[in-house]
Amino acid sequence: MPKSNEPKLEPLWENKPVILVAILIIGIIAIAALASIVLFVPGITSSSAPSGIAIIPLKGEISNESSGSFSTVLSANEIIALIDEAENDPEVGAIFIDIDSPGGEVVASKQIARKIWEVKKPTYSYINSVGASGGYYVASATDYIMADEDSITGSIGVVSIILNIEGLLEKIGVKATVLQKGELKTIGSPFDELSEKEKEILDEILEQAFNNFKNDILEFRSTKLTRSQLESIADGRILTGKQAYQKNLVDELLTREKAIDRAAELAGIEFAQKIEYGQKEFGLFDIFFTSGKAFGSGFISSVSVQSDIPTIK
Numbered sequence: 001m002p003k004s005n006e007p008k009l010e011p012l013w014e015n016k017p018v019i020l021v022a023i024l025i026i027g028i029i030a031i032a033a034l035a036s037i038v039l040f041v042p043g044i045t046s047s048s049a050p051s052g053i054a055i056i057p058l059k060g061e062i063s064n065e066s067s068g069s070f071s072t073v074l075s076a077n078e079i080i081a082l083i084d085e086a087e088n089d090p091e092v093g094a095i096f097i098d099i100d101s102p103g104g105e106v107v108a109s110k111q112i113a114r115k116i117w118e119v120k121k122p123t124y125s126y127i128n129s130v131g132a133s134g135g136y137y138v139a140s141a142t143d144y145i146m147a148d149e150d151s152i153t154g155s156i157g158v159v160s161i162i163l164n165i166e167g168l169l170e171k172i173g174v175k176a177t178v179l180q181k182g183e184l185k186t187i188g189s190p191f192d193e194l195s196e197k198e199k200e201i202l203d204e205i206l207e208q209a210f211n212n213f214k215n216d217i218l219e220f221r222s223t224k225l226t227r228s229q230l231e232s233i234a235d236g237r238i239l240t241g242k243q244a245y246q247k248n249l250v251d252e253l254l255t256r257e258k259a260i261d262r263a264a265e266l267a268g269i270e271f272a273q274k275i276e277y278g279q280k281e282f283g284l285f286d287i288f289f290t291s292g293k294a295f296g297s298g299f300i301s302s303v304s305v306q307s308d309i310p311t312i313k
Contacts, residue, residue, distance in 0.1 A: 049093055049268070049269070050090060050091050050092055050093035050269070051091070051093060051269055051270070051271055051272055051273050052089070052091040052092045052093060052272070052273045052274075052275045053092070053093065053094050053095075053096050053260060053263060053264055053267075053269065053272050053273070053274055053275065054082075054085075054086035054089065054092045054094070054095045054096065054275050054277050055096045055098050055260070055274055055275065055276050055277060056079060056082050056083060056086065056095065056096065056097055056098065056277045056278060057072075057074065057098045057100075057277075057278050058074075058079060058097055058098065058099045058100070058101050058112070058135065058138055059072065059073050059074070059098075059100050059101060060073035060100075060101060061073070061101065061102065061103070061104040062076060062101055062103060062104030062105060062108045062109045062112070062134045062135070062138070063075060063076065063104050063105050063108050064076045064077060064105060064107065064108045064111075066078065074278050075108075076105075076108035076109070076111055076112050078278070079112055079278070080111060080112060080115045082277045082278050083095065083112075083115050083116060083119060084115075085277070086121070086275075086277060087119045087120065087121055089275075091273075091275070092121065092275065093121065093122070093267055093268075093269045093272075094121055094122040094123070094124060094263055094264065094266075094267035094269060095116075095119065095121055095122070095123045095124070096123075096124050096125070096126065096259075096260060096263050097116065097123065097124070097125040097126070097138060097139065097142060098125075098126055098128070098256070099125055099126060099127050099128060099131040099135050099138065099139055100127075100128040100129055100130060100131070100135075101130065101131060101132075101134065101135035101138075102130050102132050102133065102134075102135060102155075103132055103133030103134030103135050103136075103137075103155065104134045105134070106134075106158065106209045106213075108134070109133075109134030109135075109137045109138060110137065110212070110213075110216065112138050112141075113137050113138050113140065113141040113216060113220070114141070114216075116138065116141040116142055117141045117220060122143055122263075122266065122267045123141070123142040123143050123144075124142055124143060124144045124145075124146065124259070124262075124263035124266065124267075125138070125139040125142040125144075125145050125146070126145075126146045126147065126254075126256055126259040126260075127139060127145070127146070127147035127148065127151045127153050127241060127250070128148065128151060128256060129148075129151055129152065130151060130152045130153070131147065131151060131152075131153045132152055132153050132154060132155035132238060133154075133155040133156065133157065135153070136153050136154065136155070136156065136217075136249070137213060137216070137217070139153075140216070140217045140220045140221055140249075141216075141220045143266075144251050144252070144263070144266060145249070145250045145251050145252075146250070146251065146252045146253070146254050146259040146262060146263075147241035147244065147245070147250045147252075147253060147254075148241050148253070148254075148255065148256075149240065149241045149242040149245070149253045150240055150241060150242070151240065151241040152238050152239075152240065152241075153238070153239055153240075153241060153244045153249065153250065154233060154237055154238050154239035154243075154244055154249065155236060155237070155238045156213065156214065156217070156230070156233065156234040156235075156236065157210065157213075157234070157235065157236030158206050158209045158210045158213060159206075159236075160202060160205075160206060162188045162190070162194065162202075163190045164190055164191075164192070164193060164194075165190045165191070166190070166191050166192060166193070176191045178191060184197070184198065184201065187201065187202070188202070214230060214231075214234055217230060218230060221248070221249075224248050224251070225248045225249070229247060229248055232247075233247055233249075241253055260272075260274060
């Protein structure tokens with residue numbers, strides 16, 4: 001039978017190298033297309049979890065009143081605003097409260113603590129030289145408290161100091177005449193001794209603030225501290241960081257730098273970026289403004305008298 005003159009068809013897989021290269025190219029194109037979708041479609045991201053740790057300073061006396069733009073001490077309202085900012089910053093994965101404060105106003109301390117308690121991101125605190133009373137109040141609201149072993153903390157109590165300068169004024173020949181409407185309007189006046197009724201009223205105010213202070217600490221550290229443990233040291237005494245750790249007021253004893261690293265570890269953040277919040281820049285105008293404010297405040301204090309308000313320090 002005569003052979004056919006039609007060309008012989010080679011099996012497909014005899015061109016195997018060419019086909020494999022083609023498949024590889026198609027695969028690379030498909031992967032690149034998928035990656036572009038992941039990168040550019042809204043709501044889809046290829047980045048990892050936030051790597052920033054927001055470091056917020058709590059320094060000096062805690063107060064709702066601003067110390068002025070030239071001061072490095074932030075008011076309670078300024079600190080609360082920074083906490084909100086860190087909470088809403090997508091680059092921040094954890095909030096670190098850097099504490100060096102002896103305490104301050106009851107309401108100011110409580111407002112900062114409550115704000116920390118409400119945030120969704122992990123919160124950590126570190127007690128440097130001192131984090132006592134209102135300073136500890138704020139620390140107790142964080143998820144994890146760290147401190148230097150030689151720091152000063154505790155001082156869980158409330159105080160109101162009222163001066164009586166009546167005898168001094170008599171010695172220098174000065175007499176104060178106070179006009180009032182309302183039997184208790186001048187409660188806490190430095191020109192008179194406190195009556196028993198006035199002492200009773202002030203004591204009730206301090207008792208309320210003190211109980212709220214302790215109850216909040218127990219709420220914040222409910223899994224770490226019992227009421228009996230707290231009551232045994234809630235008499236205004238100060239403790240070292242080491243003593244506070246032994247009494248379950250503090251979770252770990254570290255240096256500041258190691259505390260930041262520990263916070264990153266606990267929050268599951270790799271290669272953590274430290275983001276310093278609350279850094280102020282000063283200009284010549286700030287210097288003159290703050291000096292003028294200080295002079296004015298001193299002058300007002302010299303010609304007016306105000307009753308002291310309860311503080312936790």
